Amino acid sequence: MFLSGDRPYMTARLADFLNGYIEFREFDPKELHLLEALRTLRMMHYAAWIARRWNDPAFPQAFPWFNTGRYWDEHILALREQAALMDEPPLVWD
Numbered sequence: 001m002f003l004s005g006d007r008p009y010m011t012a013r014l015a016d017f018l019n020g021y022i023e024f025r026e027f028d029p030k031e032l033h034l035l036e037a038l039r040t041l042r043m044m045h046y047a048a049w050i051a052r053r054w055n056d057p058a059f060p061q062a063f064p065w066f067n068t069g070r071y072w073d074e075h076i077l078a079l080r081e082q083a084a085l086m087d088e089p090p091l092v093w094d
Contacts, residue, residue: 003035007091014091032090040082047075 002017003010018027050066053059065071 003039003091011091014093018093029093032093035091036082036085036088040079040086043075043078043082 003013005013014032021027047066050059050063054066060067
Protein backbone atom coordinates (compact mmCIF):
# COMPACT_ATOMS: atom_id res chain seq x y z
CA MET A 1 0.00 0.00 0.00
CA PHE A 2 2.91 2.31 0.73
CA LEU A 3 4.41 1.65 -2.70
CA SER A 4 1.72 2.65 -5.16
CA GLY A 5 1.78 4.81 -8.24
CA ASP A 6 3.98 4.72 -11.32
CA ARG A 7 7.35 3.00 -11.36
CA PRO A 8 9.57 6.10 -10.81
CA TYR A 9 7.43 7.20 -7.85
CA MET A 10 7.45 3.70 -6.37
CA THR A 11 11.22 3.46 -6.78
CA ALA A 12 11.70 6.75 -4.92
CA ARG A 13 9.35 5.70 -2.11
CA LEU A 14 11.07 2.32 -1.90
CA ALA A 15 14.40 4.06 -1.38
CA ASP A 16 12.89 6.25 1.35
CA PHE A 17 11.32 3.27 3.06
CA LEU A 18 14.33 0.96 2.88
CA ASN A 19 16.79 3.65 3.97
CA GLY A 20 14.77 3.96 7.17
CA TYR A 21 14.16 0.23 7.45
CA ILE A 22 17.83 -0.73 7.41
CA GLU A 23 18.44 1.45 10.45
CA PHE A 24 16.66 -1.27 12.44
CA ARG A 25 17.02 -4.43 10.40
CA GLU A 26 18.98 -5.80 7.46
CA PHE A 27 17.25 -6.12 4.09
CA ASP A 28 18.27 -8.39 1.25
CA PRO A 29 17.56 -6.65 -2.09
CA LYS A 30 17.06 -10.09 -3.66
CA GLU A 31 13.66 -10.09 -1.91
CA LEU A 32 12.35 -7.14 -3.94
CA HIS A 33 10.84 -9.54 -6.46
CA LEU A 34 8.32 -10.49 -3.75
CA LEU A 35 6.71 -7.03 -3.52
CA GLU A 36 4.04 -7.45 -6.19
CA ALA A 37 3.26 -11.04 -5.19
CA LEU A 38 2.77 -9.94 -1.59
CA ARG A 39 0.63 -6.98 -2.70
CA THR A 40 -1.54 -9.40 -4.71
CA LEU A 41 -1.83 -11.71 -1.73
CA ARG A 42 -2.92 -8.79 0.47
CA MET A 43 -5.63 -7.85 -2.03
CA MET A 44 -6.93 -11.41 -2.14
CA HIS A 45 -6.82 -11.83 1.64
CA TYR A 46 -8.75 -8.59 2.14
CA ALA A 47 -11.57 -9.74 -0.16
CA ALA A 48 -11.57 -13.17 1.48
CA TRP A 49 -11.71 -11.64 4.95
CA ILE A 50 -14.81 -9.66 4.03
CA ALA A 51 -16.39 -12.72 2.36
CA ARG A 52 -15.79 -14.91 5.42
CA ARG A 53 -17.44 -12.33 7.66
CA TRP A 54 -20.29 -11.42 5.29
CA ASN A 55 -22.94 -13.08 7.48
CA ASP A 56 -22.06 -10.73 10.34
CA PRO A 57 -24.73 -7.98 10.10
CA ALA A 58 -22.08 -5.28 10.50
CA PHE A 59 -20.24 -6.29 7.34
CA PRO A 60 -22.92 -5.58 4.71
CA GLN A 61 -23.38 -2.20 6.37
CA ALA A 62 -19.66 -1.45 6.50
CA PHE A 63 -18.87 -2.80 3.01
CA PRO A 64 -22.06 -2.25 0.94
CA TRP A 65 -20.04 -2.24 -2.29
CA PHE A 66 -18.62 -5.73 -1.68
CA ASN A 67 -21.43 -7.79 -3.22
CA THR A 68 -21.84 -5.60 -6.31
CA GLY A 69 -20.86 -6.57 -9.81
CA ARG A 70 -18.84 -3.39 -10.14
CA TYR A 71 -16.64 -4.27 -7.16
CA TRP A 72 -15.89 -7.71 -8.53
CA ASP A 73 -15.23 -6.38 -12.03
CA GLU A 74 -12.74 -3.90 -10.57
CA HIS A 75 -11.21 -6.54 -8.28
CA ILE A 76 -10.64 -8.93 -11.18
CA LEU A 77 -9.14 -6.10 -13.25
CA ALA A 78 -6.81 -5.19 -10.38
CA LEU A 79 -5.72 -8.83 -10.05
CA ARG A 80 -5.01 -8.98 -13.79
CA GLU A 81 -2.94 -5.81 -13.49
CA GLN A 82 -1.05 -7.41 -10.60
CA ALA A 83 -0.38 -10.50 -12.70
CA ALA A 84 1.15 -8.24 -15.36
CA LEU A 85 3.24 -6.42 -12.75
CA MET A 86 4.58 -9.72 -11.46
CA ASP A 87 5.92 -10.39 -14.96
CA GLU A 88 7.93 -7.14 -14.91
CA PRO A 89 11.39 -6.83 -13.38
CA PRO A 90 11.36 -5.96 -9.67
CA LEU A 91 11.95 -2.44 -8.40
CA VAL A 92 15.60 -1.53 -7.93
CA TRP A 93 17.04 -0.17 -4.72
CA ASP A 94 20.29 1.71 -5.18
